[in-house]
Amino acid sequence: MIICKNLALGYSGAPVTSSFDLEIDDNQWIGIIGKNGAGKSTFLKTILGVIPVLSGELTILSQPAGECNQLISYIPQEREINLADKMSGVSLIAGSYRGWKYGLPLVNKKLKQKVSELIELVGAEGYAHRPFSTLSGGQKKRIYLAQALINQPQLMLLDEPLADLDPHAKQHFIEALQKIHKHQKLGVMIISHDMHEIANHLDAFIHFSSNGVHYCPTIECVKEDTYVGV
Amino acid sequence: MWAYSFMQNALIAGLIVSTVCGVVSVFVILRRTGFAAHALGHMSLTGASGAVLLGMSSILGQLLLNGIAAIVMGLMGDKVKKNDLAIGVVLTFVLGLGAYFLFLFQNNYAGSVMSILFGNIFAVSYSQIYQLSGLAVLVLAVMLVISRPLIFASIDPSVAESKNVKVRMLSVIFFLVLAVTVSMACQVVGALLVFVLLIIPGAIGVQWGESILGITGISILVANLALVGSLYLSYYFDLPVSFCLTMLLSVSFFAGLLKSSQLYHKIMGSAPTINRSRL
Numbered sequence: 001m002i003i004c005k006n007l008a009l010g011y012s013g014a015p016v017t018s019s020f021d022l023e024i025d026d027n028q029w030i031g032i033i034g035k036n037g038a039g040k041s042t043f044l045k046t047i048l049g050v051i052p053v054l055s056g057e058l059t060i061l062s063q064p065a066g067e068c069n070q071l072i073s074y075i076p077q078e079r080e081i082n083l084a085d086k087m088s089g090v091s092l093i094a095g096s097y098r099g100w101k102y103g104l105p106l107v108n109k110k111l112k113q114k115v116s117e118l119i120e121l122v123g124a125e126g127y128a129h130r131p132f133s134t135l136s137g138g139q140k141k142r143i144y145l146a147q148a149l150i151n152q153p154q155l156m157l158l159d160e161p162l163a164d165l166d167p168h169a170k171q172h173f174i175e176a177l178q179k180i181h182k183h184q185k186l187g188v189m190i191i192s193h194d195m196h197e198i199a200n201h202l203d204a205f206i207h208f209s210s211n212g213v214h215y216c217p218t219i220e221c222v223k224e225d226t227y228v229g230v
Numbered sequence: 231m232w233a234y235s236f237m238q239n240a241l242i243a244g245l246i247v248s249t250v251c252g253v254v255s256v257f258v259i260l261r262r263t264g265f266a267a268h269a270l271g272h273m274s275l276t277g278a279s280g281a282v283l284l285g286m287s288s289i290l291g292q293l294l295l296n297g298i299a300a301i302v303m304g305l306m307g308d309k310v311k312k313n314d315l316a317i318g319v320v321l322t323f324v325l326g327l328g329a330y331f332l333f334l335f336q337n338n339y340a341g342s343v344m345s346i347l348f349g350n351i352f353a354v355s356y357s358q359i360y361q362l363s364g365l366a367v368l369v370l371a372v373m374l375v376i377s378r379p380l381i382f383a384s385i386d387p388s389v390a391e392s393k394n395v396k397v398r399m400l401s402v403i404f405f406l407v408l409a410v411t412v413s414m415a416c417q418v419v420g421a422l423l424v425f426v427l428l429i430i431p432g433a434i435g436v437q438w439g440e441s442i443l444g445i446t447g448i449s450i451l452v453a454n455l456a457l458v459g460s461l462y463l464s465y466y467f468d469l470p471v472s473f474c475l476t477m478l479l480s481v482s483f484f485a486g487l488l489k490s491s492q493l494y495h496k497i498m499g500s501a502p503t504i505n506r507s508r509l
Binding site: 048049050066069070072074075076078079080081082083084085086087088091092095096098099100101102103104105107147151 | 259260261262374375376377378379381382383384385386387388389390391392393394395435436437438439440441442445
């Protein structure tokens with residue numbers, strides 16, 4: 001799924017990480033751990049090609065970074081949603097369907113069915129048709145999950161999806177992730193400072209630290225102070 | 231009243247312009263580019279007055295100046311939304327030029343000045359109708375082609391960018407479309423009131439519609455009804471069309487605002503309903 005060879009991350013000549021090698025198999029669920037500023041979000045943005053590779057090689061789904069983004073879904077930590085007052089989460093999900101293609105965004109029966117299935121998968125049936133602006137933070141995040149799945153991605157990148165959620169909303173979000181893991185075949189890379197809450201559902205971890213970037217098959221490999229209570 | 235050819239021309243030109251504005255205004259609202267639309271309208275004054283001074287047609291001057299301004303604004307991308315100061319400075323500079331142009335021809339062309347400022351729909355000629363038709367086909371064709379990525383980039387710009395949608399290119403194209411639409415609308419409502427057709431139909435669509443297509447449909451309908459209504463009012467009560475259009479659209483918007491207010495629901499004892507079948 002992802003191959004990094006002697007890869008260094010950073011912004012226009014200013015390195016954020018030292019060079020590292022990684023190889024992540026298809027459909028793996030990976031947790032990304034590290035302190036603020038260690039390069040976690042930079043890694044996701046480099047995978048998307050938003051930030052260019054500083055040095056080395058990065059191959060995503062057998063293609064160079066930035067060239068297969070239609071197969072990748074990204075849920076950023078902060079985002080600006082410009083829906084009209086009465087538009088619902090359903091409109092956001094449907095409006096994202098093949099949004100890169102030209103033409104009229106007509107909503108047919110097949111797309112309606114697909115949107116309904118995803119809403120059910122993430123457990124948002126009760127509020128997906130309500131105006132999006134009236135939803136709580138946790139409800140919005142589950143709509144974002146459905147939106148991320150609408151284009152049948154092979155890889156999903158989540159940047160701090162549990163941030164700003166109360167324990168109850170966190171639990172609902174994790175349940176939605178569990179259902180996705182069970183029913184959808186895709187790889188996931190998730191950045192979180194609450195990794196202990198989702199560690200059981202992940203296959204491996206990538207640890208960003210001042211000592212470099214390391215692949216850890218279990219959470220025990222990662223020093224406790226980097227993921228608990230940070 | 232429709233027996234008069236000037237009324238027929240006014241109706242045809244008005245419907246063309248209001249239909250295009252109905253479509254474009256939805257995206258002005260969604261993309262929160264109201265100030266940019268307002269600035270382009272005022273810049274039209276400079277474009278039109280400069281063109282008339284040079285002996286060119288006013289719409290050509292508007293298209294040229296607005297086109298340049300649109301490309302600059304589009305290239306600024308998201309900064310347009312955040313950096314109102316930059317638009318304000320450019321607007322002031324261009325308006326200053328416009329004031330000078332108006333000073334140069336104020337004595338001989340007082341009628342032209344009023345026409346640029348407030349529009350003169352009853353003076354629309356057949357050739358202007360052909361011009362407006364051609365521009366309308368161009369704008370609507372471009373909007374049809376870019377509508378899907380434009381909607382995506384408008385409602386969720388960061389995710390659209392992550393999907394390789396050319397957000398900045400779309401921004402430039404949209405501002406060019408907006409520039410052409412402003413130049414068209416100036417023929418009907420003038421440079422000072424062009425804002426009314428580019429903001430209020432979309433704002434009313436947003437008040438009532440639950441999907442982009444629904445909002446656009448409402449916006450077009452409202453713009454066209456207001457245009458026809460204002461022609462009637464203007465003809466029977468001898469009032470300026472731009473005044474009637476502004477009043478009709480503003481009152482419709484405030485009525486919608488009142489309808490959705492807590493006070494209305496308290497008085498009527500009802501709650502807003504949500505149509506679950508709509509996407």
